[in-house]
Amino acid sequence: MFRFGPGSPVAAAAAALIVALTASVEAQRPPTQRPPARVTAARPAGSDSREAIARRLCSQCHPFEFVIGVSRTREQWEGVVENMVGRGARGTRAELAAVVDYLSENHVLKASTVRGGSGPDDKPIVDPKAAAAAKPLYTASCLACHGPDGRGTAQGPNLVRSLVVLHDRYGDKLGPYLRASHPRAGKPAGSGSPFEALSNREVLLLAHFLRERIEDTLRGAPMFKPGNVLVGDSSAGARYFQGEGGCTQCHSPTGDLAGIGRRLEPVNLQQRFLFPQPSGGRGRGRGAATKPVTVTVTTESGETLTGALDRIDDFNVSFRDASGNYRSIRRTPGTKVVEDDPLAAHTALLSRITDKQIHDVVAYLEGLK
Amino acid sequence: MISVVLVLLALAAQAHATGSEGWPTYHGDYSGQRFSALTKINAQNVKHLSLAWSYRLSSPGTIKSTPLVVDGIAYVSIPDHVWAIDARTGREVWHFEWDGKGGNHIGNRGVAVAGDSLYVATPDCTLHSLSIKDGKERWRQTICDLDLYYYVSNAPLIIANNGGTHLIVGVSGDDLDIPGYVESHDPSTGALQWRWYVVPQKKGDPGFESWPNEDMAKHGGGMTWQPPTYDPELNLLYVTTGNPQPVVAYKNRPGANLFTASIVALNPDDGKMRWYFQSSPHDTHDWDATQVAVLFDGEINGQPRKLLGQASRNGKFFVLDRTDGKAIVSSDYVYTNWSNGFDEKGQPIPNPEKEPQIAGALVTPNQGGATNWPPPTFSPQTGLFYVSAAQAYSVWYIYDAGDNPQGWGGTDRGGWSQNMLQAIDYKTGKVRWSHKWEGGGMSGLLSTAGNLVFSGDGSSGNFVALDATTGEPLWHAGLRSGVSNGPITYTLDGQQYVVVGAGDTLWAFVMNE
Secondary structure (H helix, E strand, C coil): CCCCCCCCHHHHHHHHHHHHHHHHHHHCCCHHHCCCCCCCCCCCCCCCHHHHHHHHHHCCCCCHHHHCCCCECHHHHHHHHHHHHHCCCCCCHHHHHHHHHHHHHHCECCCCCCCCCCCECCCCCCCHHHHHHCHHHHHHHCHHHHCCCCCCECCECCCCCCHHHHHCCCCCCHHHHHHHHCCCCCCCCCCCCCCCCCCHHHHHHHHHHHHHHHHCCCCCCCCCCCCCCCCCCHHHHHHHHHCCCCHHHCCCCCCCCCCHHHHCCHHHHHHHHHCCCECECCCCCCCCCCCCCEEEEECCCCCEEEEEEEEECCCEEEEECCCCCEEEEECCCCCEEEEECCCHHHHHHCCCCCHHHHHHHHHHHHCCC | CHHHHHHHHHHHHCCCCCCCCCECCCCCCCCCCCEECCCCCCCCCHHHCEEEEEEECCCCCCCCCCCEEECCEEEEEECCEEEEEECCCCCEEEEEECCCCECCCCCCCCCEEECCEEEEEECCCEEEEEECCCCCEEEEEECCCHHHCCECCCCCEEEEECCEEEEEEECECCCCCCECEEEEECCCCCCEEEEEECCCCCCCCCCHHHCCCHHHHHCCECCCCCCCEEECCCCEEEEECCCECCCCCCCCCCCCCCCCCEEEEECCCCCCEEEEEECCCCCCCCCCCCCCCEEEEEEECCEEEEEEEEECCCCEEEEEECCCCCEEEEEECCCCCCEEEECCCCCEEECHHHCCECCCEEECCCCCCCCCCCCCEEECCCCEEEEEEEEEEEEEEECCCCCCCCCCCEEEEEEEEEEEEEEEECCCCCEEEEEECCCCCCCCCEEECCCEEEEECHHHCEEEEEECCCCCEEEEEECCCCECCCCEEEEECCEEEEEEEECCEEEEEECCC
């Protein structure tokens, strides 16, 4: 009963019913009584009596795996269950509530962590499982014109930039478009759509697939990963390390750096040798620096104090002395403050090292297994 | 409506007498100078400046907006909120809260006030008109499409001239590949007057030749997320535009990508472009050129000139003739390593080797830029352009090495930075003095005829007054967090106030006599 033909009276009535029933369920529940986001851990299959109820009720008409093949929001599951009741599913009120609870807790859409604060609050959430399930259909029906990632070809437009796709919510715009308005290749406009027979489920799967393609373009998307940074000349890197770079003043390939190529990914090796400061900035006592900045203060009276820098600005300096005592001193015109940053040599590299030298050094360090 | 026009004309007339009464626009006036002629607080007595009041927002947020002060009331905003505060006492008069529908809540630059109306844009693409009496909404308009990941952080600007009154507002959003634009609305009804697209929307539009095809051009970005400046005499609106899209992975958009990362002069009556200057041709480092186009009159080779200065996010400083956009000075205000000099127009020439690479390219500035949105200041008294700056390095990577990257196919990682206040001689573009800050982060600036520059010192959390001529720090106050907006000054009852936002609190200082 998930499959109902487009434009049929049954489909329209069912859709209206979903909306009406979902709305009434919402209306009966003031926001303050809205159940909090549940964090119940998924239970092993079969151990949840609610699952048994869901399996029993749903399996009367569908394979259960088909039902749970697409994740949905709680509101959407409520709509589906109400819809099924309208189509003859029978259960007690408590059983139906248990089905909604089970499905909402175990097969719920999880908000994307990619650019979560951008876009509308009600933007669609991708179900990776549904997006994956759409691949055979996309490959067979869409890929030739729209390309493997939906970004378009000479034969078809870019779907990532499609207003129909960007305005879509779980197929509500995509479905009507695909069934009624999608052009037929090689035929004049108005010749009917080649996708008139797409089911609601197929539309929903495609909607998830296309939304996932959009998310693949957002900053921080999981698919965005560094490429190959091992493009340098290891022997040139060794020469730089021992010569111009001045690295051996503090480091040894057989001492502190022995095995460094095993411990760090190449891109992290590159980052660490260029920016060893614990949290960006100038590494002035921030975070858990392995070697803190030390500061030597000569006061107006001629007293000299030294310690690990805590904080410094134009007006005051604070530090912990060798005994662990906290000291705070006002920077008057007669007060002399000298900082000793153990990472200063790394900072000095930034304005003179070339990209080739960087790649050579990374290749050399990577070889220190 | 007539009263609105009169107020606006009066406001335009006092464009260069900032702060003599209040602080009526985002920049204090149309010029973007953020220079006040007030002298009650000055380099001689600033060491006695003391706290008048503080106001902590009644809803959590960070004050990035510059407050307006009109008739003794200060108006301050964060995303979805506006407060009216008694500028004498720091007491709340009213609070407007909008139940928004989404959008990036990264910040709100501020509001516009004209007559008895206040205008504010919220992140969910909504432009609102409120009554300044009680904050009640009068009208609202949707100005962008949330589903395309647009949002609004901009402070609207009201201008009035013989062509009517215009409520100017720009848009934000660089997640998806979408075009930037700036709009003008009728302040009394909200009706759209015109929209100017930053990037060509069809073949043949101006700038189209700088894009490979129509699809790339019309999705080419260029957000207008900072308030423009305006010259009432020339009747030119100076709009600054953001980075092109796709942002870092640039393979499918060869060309200059006009009019992204540019300064453009528009006729505010019809939204038509008069001239442009591109601060970052073919940007590949997310370096918006939305930094303030500061308008000032100066002297070049003994001749009086109408000038425009910008310290751009890419580390370059430009002085243009603001009548025609021709460059007079192009220079570096911090060390940069990404360009091969300047072209015949005075625009930087990008070095292809310092574009993002798969294996990484070490570039300065970093993505945050040599400066960013915190507003600079220009003092006609010293002839110096002051900007909160950073010498910042990071490594830039291409993550999507395909032929058709979209959105964010790369980024920068890591970094080291040194923050500083740069005082630039506009005639030469050379840094006259530089004051390094121990803390990280940037600050909005204010200069006054009392030979002072006010700035935050980043994460150190101090609000500092410096000698505008020498850069020597003369006074400071430790606030709970770093300065997060542009400081302002105004007089009430003969007393000069300086107000600054730091995190969720406004701090007001006054010279007690």
